[in-house]
Amino acid sequence: MGHPAVLSVDLECFSHLPAYRGARGRLDDPDVGLSTVDGLLDRFGAHGASSTFFVVSGIAERHPELVARIAEAGHEVASHTRRHVHLSSVSSAERREELARSRETLERTAGVDVAGFRAPSFDVPSGPEHFAALDAAGYGYDSSVVPCRSIPGWYGGEYTQRRPCRADRLVDGAPASVAELPVAVMPGLRLPLSGTWLRFFGVRYAIAGMRLLARRGIVPVLYVHPWEFVDLPAVDGVPRRVYWRTGAWMRRTLERLLEQPFAFVTARSALRGVTDA
Template identity: 30%
Template sequence: MSLILSIDFEDMAHDMKRDLGLWETGPIRADALWQSYHDIDAFLRAHGGATGQKATFFCTGVIAEQEPDLIARIAADGHEIACHYHFHDRMDGQDITIVDRMLGRAKAALEDASGVTVRGFRAPQFRIDRTEPSQYRTVIRYFDYDSSFPAADREEVAAFRAAMDLGDFPILPIYRGQIMGQNFRLGGSYLKLFPGAMARRSIAAAEAAGFAPHIYLHPYEFTANGSYRLSSRERRPLGMPRALYWGVRQEQWHRAGNRSLPTKLAYLIGRDGLAGRLDDLVPTIKA
């Protein structure tokens, strides 16, 4: 079975400053995002195979508002534009009125920029409220499918859908496995730091669990030049201990395993290529 590849297309520098309380919002790093997109698109053209040269980009709305030409370019190149919320905020702690407003704002910005209907959604950090259904039902009002649910098997997805009374709303999970008792997801830093053979076993486990194997990545993982890092000057208002801590933590995201990622990803894709855009697969998605 061919791999699915999606990109959580976000500006980590902007989002990290928001998470750390350094600003509410500000300029995105447009040059870095453009370069990341060119690198990702070139990789897909070289390694995606006959059907997998197109992928799904879950984009934050703030990028569409500040750099609409980039979203337009991604869409014009044939990739799917999907929604990754407006800001890269954890939804699970937010009031439903904020969720509704941010979903509507993001969808409108992405559609205005791309000129296409945005069908898919993924919550930032996969953090959407799963204790009661109001946030998911709001997602259903705006979108045709969701990819915010890490799960170990299809039965878990079916049980969740029934418990939340989501009907037949399509959910495309990210596989959640375990290594030495610790949960991991098939993508992001986990994929960068795993040996290729371990990642391949995880892909096989996802297939055995009844999932179409799905890898997710981010723009900053396709570069090792630190273009999304927060500088020491930007971190200074945090105070010395926190500024040092977050300086070290950034190494995981912006350096460790980044240079080898394209080679590892090409190895995992293999001869079969990628499966293409998620919206093309929606009719096949089941519990």
């Protein structure tokens, strides 16, 4: 058995992307991306990999059977909000609503306990409020911290914590009962290993980063999106970088990642022992 790694899925549609929402063009099908979920389940199953699906719960409202299939396949179901809004752009009442409602919906549709949360675009308001709201809504952990360098127009520069930890060790005043599972960044370079950076720098970059982290005793936490595996329709106004290496390239890349000698585990199991929760 190899070193543990987390290859998580942020389950959202192409139409949930901020880059799509801000574009002029519109898709006929708001569900572009969802058709690949069963293919992902198949590939994870073929490699004996467990994953965590951070699900936009609005998808679970429309397709409860899809979320039930993910749980039945043995993967963890976690929350990626209800509407995929940027948390720092809405009121604190709306933030609490996004957290609580999405957890309720996912627990109902998947028939499992939901402990994990990831914020859209890794955007969380600074300070302890986010973690207190997670605690109040019944979550046990967050995976929205990217300890990368500051990337103008994106995120980063706020955190350096690369290992799982209790939230109160990350942010003063945060509840000790909530854990944080930071997303993997390349040691030294301090850029993320997955998402846009995986597609820009290539699979060997991501694999090298995973190995470097494993050598330091850190569980690499990567993420993919279902829409990245689709041959995407062109939408007027969506930047070209969003399309870069989506489709066949990502399908091959998923295989390459799953072939690596890591034990792919759920986010929740990667946090065992960090909190009592």
